Amino acid sequence: MSGADGADPRPTPPRMSTVxxxxxxxxxxxxxxxxxxxxxxxxxxxxxxxxxxxGVELGxxxxxxxxxxxxxxxxxxxxxAVHGRRDQVQLATKFGIDRSGGDGSRALRGxxxxxxxxxxxxxxxxxxxxxxxxxxxxxxxxxxxxxxIGAMSELVAExxxxxxxxxxxxxxxxxxxxxxxPIAAVQSEYSIWSREPEQLAPVMxxxxxxxxxxxxLGRGFLTGTVRRSExxxxxxxxxxxxxxxxxxxxxxxxxAAVGSVAVRLGVPAAQVALAWVHSQAARxxxxxVPIPGTKRVRWLEQNVGALDVELDQEALAELESxxxxxxxARYWPxxxxxxxxxxxxxxxxxxxVSSRSVNEAGTSPGKAASxxxxxxxxxxxTAGRPGVSRRPRA
Ligand SMILES: NC(=O)c1ccc[n+]([C@@H]2O[C@H](COP(=O)([O-])OP(=O)(O)OC[C@H]3O[C@@H](n4cnc5c(N)ncnc54)[C@H](OP(=O)(O)O)[C@@H]3O)[C@@H](O)[C@H]2O)c1
Numbered sequence: 001m002s003g004a005d006g007a008d009p010r011p012t013p014p015r016m017s018t019v020x021x022x023x024x025x026x027x028x029x030x031x032x033x034x035x036x037x038x039x040x041x042x043x044x045x046x047x048x049x050x051x052x053x054x055g056v057e058l059g060x061x062x063x064x065x066x067x068x069x070x071x072x073x074x075x076x077x078x079x080x081a082v083h084g085r086r087d088q089v090q091l092a093t094k095f096g097i098d099r100s101g102g103d104g105s106r107a108l109r110g111x112x113x114x115x116x117x118x119x120x121x122x123x124x125x126x127x128x129x130x131x132x133x134x135x136x137x138x139x140x141x142x143x144x145x146x147x148x149i150g151a152m153s154e155l156v157a158e159x160x161x162x163x164x165x166x167x168x169x170x171x172x173x174x175x176x177x178x179x180x181x182p183i184a185a186v187q188s189e190y191s192i193w194s195r196e197p198e199q200l201a202p203v204m205x206x207x208x209x210x211x212x213x214x215x216x217l218g219r220g221f222l223t224g225t226v227r228r229s230e231x232x233x234x235x236x237x238x239x240x241x242x243x244x245x246x247x248x249x250x251x252x253x254x255x256a257a258v259g260s261v262a263v264r265l266g267v268p269a270a271q272v273a274l275a276w277v278h279s280q281a282a283r284x285x286x287x288x289v290p291i292p293g294t295k296r297v298r299w300l301e302q303n304v305g306a307l308d309v310e311l312d313q314e315a316l317a318e319l320e321s322x323x324x325x326x327x328x329a330r331y332w333p334x335x336x337x338x339x340x341x342x343x344x345x346x347x348x349x350x351x352x353v354s355s356r357s358v359n360e361a362g363t364s365p366g367k368a369a370s371x372x373x374x375x376x377x378x379x380x381x382t383a384g385r386p387g388v389s390r391r392p393r394a
Contacts, residue, residue: 016059016307019287021210022184024132024163026090029274029307030062031055031300032214032293033078037070039236040220040293045077048295052081056088058304064187064214064291066094066137067122075125083127092133092212093122094167094187096140096148110140110148119155135165135187136177145176153181165212171203178207187212189330190290192222192276193242193254195323201284210287213277217292219243221251222273224259240331247328254322261315270299274306276319 017028034040036048052063065078075093082089095118098107109118122131134155140148155161163184166177177183186204188197190213197211204211219237220226228248231238238244242251255269262269274292281288292303311319 016061016304019210019289021133021287021289022163022182022208024090024184026062026133026289027060028278028289029060029304030064030092030212030289030291031060032291033063033065033074034069035293036077036295037074038234039069040295041232041235043295047297048077049081051295051297051300052078053085054297055300055304056082056085058301060300060304061089062092062289062291063089064092064212064293065126066097066135067118067125068094068097068099068137071099072121072125075122079126079128086128090132091126091128092135092165093126093131094135094137094165095119095122096137108138108141110136110143110145110151112143112147112151112154115148115151116155119160123160130159131161133163133165133184134161135167135185137167139169139173145173146180149177149180156181167214169200171200174200174203174207174209178209183207183209185210185212185289187214187291189213189215190277190280190288191216191218192258192273192319193218193251193323193326194330198280198284201286205285210289211284213288213290215293216277216290217270217273218255221255222258223268223270224255224262225269226255241328242326242330244328250325250327254325257318257322261311261318265309265311265315267305267309268302270302271306271309272311272315272319274303275309275311276316278307279311279316 018025019028031052033048033052036043036051055061055063063078063082065074067075069075070077078091082091095115096108096110098109098114101107119131119134123129134152136148136152139145149164152161152164156164164177164181165185165187166174166183167187168189169177169186174183174186186197186200186209188200188211190197190211194215197213201211203209217223219240221237221243226237226243228237228243231243241247258272259269262272265272270292274290277288277290292299294300294303
């Protein structure tokens with residue numbers, strides 16, 4: 001469109017390529033909106049809205065939020081930002097982490113009545129009639145996956161939701177869910193330093209499920225811009241096992257290695273981290289659509305540029321083994337404490353636990369900021385099908 005003086009107000013942005021998620025066409029790179037409401041330091045409403053709108057201008061139309069981010073704040077923000085642009089975007093949101101009892105009493109819910117209520121509330125906050133991709137944020141404590149997906153499929157039939165997704169699941173849950181209703185995408189942490197979803201790739205390929213990597217920048221760490229000593233107490237990373245103490249110091253070598261690849265290629269480290277994630281789609285044989293998070297136009301524009309970065313064999317070889325050098329877990333283990341546990345074990349730790357265990361799980365050593373949405377994860381169960389009546393393993 002031309003301005004009043006005939007000149008273009010902004011250069012026409014290049015059209016971003018798209019990816020098909022089982023019939024849902026999304027931009028090849030999305031935008032994670034979580035940090036616009038909490039977890040990564042101070043956020044500014046206007047800058048956040050501007051970031052989303054600049055993203056849409058640049059073709060970043062796949063927007064990721066959740067009812068738990070800012071306890072509803074994030075969905076309201078995203079909804080306001082896309083007002084008047086609804087048809088240009090694909091809205092993905094999540095439910096299942098019930099924060100209504102306070103952060104010390106979070107629960108993972110998937111009972112039919114809750115699913116229905118959660119969806120209506122998200123639609124209201126977003127100000128839309130349909131959610132394009134609706135994820136179960138974590139496997140529920142109080143319902144079998146069949147009940148939860150059954151309720152989600154009713155939402156599809158009612159026209160409130162278009163496609164279904166899961167976040168951080170293992171093969172058993174993915175297969176059981178998919179048997180009830182086709183699953184379009186699994187959202188899991190995936191980056192140069194978090195490779196666990198690769199274990200699930202064969203079954204995702206078999207079922208036709210895409211991977212939506214969250215925290216593809218390692219929560220900012222891989223960009224080399226995070227100053228650990230400057231993270232405020234409300235910043236989730238100030239108490240995350242990978243960012244703190246000796247582990248944090250040791251992991252600086254990983255950020256430095258990404259940085260040296262970036263210097264050689266003449267691009268920002270963030271683009272190297274994102275280009276690496278994009279490059280894995282061919283190797284894994286599944287669609288891969290990362291959703292880097294930012295609340296700043298500057299970073300958003302830089303991240304869009306990652307789609308033009310091609311990593312050469314030398315760069316891929318240098319980045320390949322960095323995950324082996326990571327010290328510290330992605331989240332604190334259940335019950336808090338500083339003992340890191342294996343990331344591979346954590347990805348598959350998706351059974352059910354008693355609410356008492358979940359309360360413990362939401363607590364890490366004395367820092368409220370560490371109660372990020374995912375560290376109320378359920379624990380590994382004894383062998384066999386997880387069920388609501390099972391007791392957690394000691
Ligand atoms: N399913 C789940 O359980 C789950 C869990 C976590 C996140 N998510 C979703 O995934 C999205 C992305 O993950 P994430 O936000 O946790 O981590 P991320 O994308 O790996 O990193 C976000 C951090 O990187 C910084 N950043 C972004 N672009 C940058 C650049 N070009 N240069 C330097 N720093 C940059 C951001 O800074 P600023 O904050 O200053 O912009 C922010 O602190 C979230 O927004 C959320 O929607 C889902």
